[in-house]
Amino acid sequence: MVFESLAEKLQDTFAKLKGKGKLNEKDVKSALREVKMSLLEADVNYKVVKKFVNKVEERAIGQEVMDSLTPGQQVIKIVNEELTDLMGGERSELTSADSPPSIYMLVGLQGSGKTTSTGKLARQFKEKGKEPLLVAADVYRPAAIKQLQVLGERLDVEVFQMGDQNDPVDIVKAGLARAEKEKLDPVIIDTAGRLHIDEELMQELQDIQEAINPTETLLVVDAMTGQDAVNVADNFSEKLDISGMIMTKLDGDARGGAALSIREVTGKPIKFAGMGEKLDQMEPFHPDRMASRILGMGDVLSLIEKAEKSIDKEKAKDLERKLREDSFTFEDFLDQLDQVRNMGPISDLMGMIPGAGKAKQLKNMQLDDSELDRIEAIISSMTPEERRNPKVINGSRRRRIANGSGTSIQEVNRLLKQFKQTKKMMKQLSGKGGKKKSGFNLPFM
Numbered sequence: 001m002v003f004e005s006l007a008e009k010l011q012d013t014f015a016k017l018k019g020k021g022k023l024n025e026k027d028v029k030s031a032l033r034e035v036k037m038s039l040l041e042a043d044v045n046y047k048v049v050k051k052f053v054n055k056v057e058e059r060a061i062g063q064e065v066m067d068s069l070t071p072g073q074q075v076i077k078i079v080n081e082e083l084t085d086l087m088g089g090e091r092s093e094l095t096s097a098d099s100p101p102s103i104y105m106l107v108g109l110q111g112s113g114k115t116t117s118t119g120k121l122a123r124q125f126k127e128k129g130k131e132p133l134l135v136a137a138d139v140y141r142p143a144a145i146k147q148l149q150v151l152g153e154r155l156d157v158e159v160f161q162m163g164d165q166n167d168p169v170d171i172v173k174a175g176l177a178r179a180e181k182e183k184l185d186p187v188i189i190d191t192a193g194r195l196h197i198d199e200e201l202m203q204e205l206q207d208i209q210e211a212i213n214p215t216e217t218l219l220v221v222d223a224m225t226g227q228d229a230v231n232v233a234d235n236f237s238e239k240l241d242i243s244g245m246i247m248t249k250l251d252g253d254a255r256g257g258a259a260l261s262i263r264e265v266t267g268k269p270i271k272f273a274g275m276g277e278k279l280d281q282m283e284p285f286h287p288d289r290m291a292s293r294i295l296g297m298g299d300v301l302s303l304i305e306k307a308e309k310s311i312d313k314e315k316a317k318d319l320e321r322k323l324r325e326d327s328f329t330f331e332d333f334l335d336q337l338d339q340v341r342n343m344g345p346i347s348d349l350m351g352m353i354p355g356a357g358k359a360k361q362l363k364n365m366q367l368d369d370s371e372l373d374r375i376e377a378i379i380s381s382m383t384p385e386e387r388r389n390p391k392v393i394n395g396s397r398r399r400r401i402a403n404g405s406g407t408s409i410q411e412v413n414r415l416l417k418q419f420k421q422t423k424k425m426m427k428q429l430s431g432k433g434g435k436k437k438s439g440f441n442l443p444f445m
């Protein structure tokens with residue numbers, strides 16, 4: 001899960017704080033010392049941590065907080081606000097050009113995820129009905145051109161390339177001319193990367209910037225590299241006019257040091273967060289939502305947005321009807337699993353549910369993707385009759401299903417029990433006169 005280890009530590013600290021009725025200055029100071037340690041362990045830049053903790057302390061030790069009825073909550077609220085502020089406050093949108101095409105130039109070190117992010121960005125524009133053009137300006141690594149072409153084919157997006165024997169500035173200019181002629185908008189440029197920052201590369205990128213004056217120059221940085229990412233960003237922004245950042249591989253970043261320091265150190269906003277290798281795994285970066293995730297308050301807004309994108313509305317309606325009529329079967333369950341999978345890794349989804357990170361029942365259920373695989377295997381080993389009417393699943397059938405799915409009888413039993421409980425719970429939720437549910441359900445909730 002994104003920021004998992006940091007989130008766990010902070011949430012532990014605040015649980016203790018909330019447990020106390022009245023707070024005194026000492027309590028707050030000791031909690032903030034823990035916050036400081038957690039942030040440092042998460043590889044957040046030292047200066048950033050110091051400034052952050054001082055700011056929180058200044059606000060938290062005020063009379064208003066101490067005298068309030070819920071001082072613990074008030075401190076968490078302040079931390080939440082300051083974390084949001086640290087990551088840039090408001091969401092920073094991509095700017096578009098006054099007259100098309102908008103030009104987005106992606107820069108960054110080799111392996112940071114530049115080419116993948118070029119594809120992800122193109123996909124988002126395509127979804128909005130735009131016709132982007134991708135320009136392959138990395139002439140040093142022929143495989144990079146091929147990689148972009150493969151992405152272009154998959155997305156049905158045009159890719160402009162002139163091989164690896166031309167000057168990148170000429171390639172980019174010719175690419176722009178093509179976009180103008182064919183009315184393609186926006187133009188997304190994949191530039192060359194290097195393992196380390198070097199003068200030659202910076203010069204080349206500066207030349208491209210000068211020649212085409214991009215609408216935005218987006219620096220792609222790998223969150224997993226922690227403070228290195230921050231240093232790279234600092235160096236790049238000294239030499240180039242960077243307008244914002246795409247932070248990749250946040251899905252594998254349990255600590256969060258780069259995401260929490262980079263804005264403060266460079267002054268540049270994170271505009272997107274890469275959450276996986278697939279082309280649909282890039283999210284707009286919302287500082288407030290990210291802060292809430294870290295503090296275990298969930299990110300219901302992002303969850304709903306994801307659900308709206310990946311869940312078939314007709315199927316959702318159908319499901320609602322089935323739940324109402326109590327005709328929900330294992331077939332439907334399987335179908336729902338598929339839809340949940342479409343939304344991304346289950347651990348990421350869990351991070352978006354308020355309190356889920358701390359909920360013991362959920363932890364015990366070990367909801368990771370391999371668990372979903374096992375559930376799927378068990379259901380697939382049932383006969384159609386068993387899926388429609390689980391009541392017929394007696395002892396010997398359970399054994400057969402366990403054998404067939406490579407699981408144990410205990411696991412089959414657990415799933416059957418879970419299914420029964422889920423049905424009961426959903427029936428209550430959608431019960432007559434009860435509250436109407438939103439258009440989607442997760443089968444385990």
Ligand SMILES: Nc1nc2c(ncn2[C@@H]2O[C@H](COP(=O)(O)OP(=O)(O)OP(=O)(O)O)[C@@H](O)[C@H]2O)c(=O)[nH]1
Nearest residue numbers: 110111112113114115116193248249274275276277
């Ligand atoms: N988990 C995860 N992997 C990612 C993400 N973004 C990119 N990757 C992976 O990171 C690796 C490098 O990505 P590329 O897009 O090839 O990197 P690049 O910066 O274009 O590298 P060069 O073309 O060599 O300069 C690939 O294996 C990608 O699948 C992300 O958000 N999450």
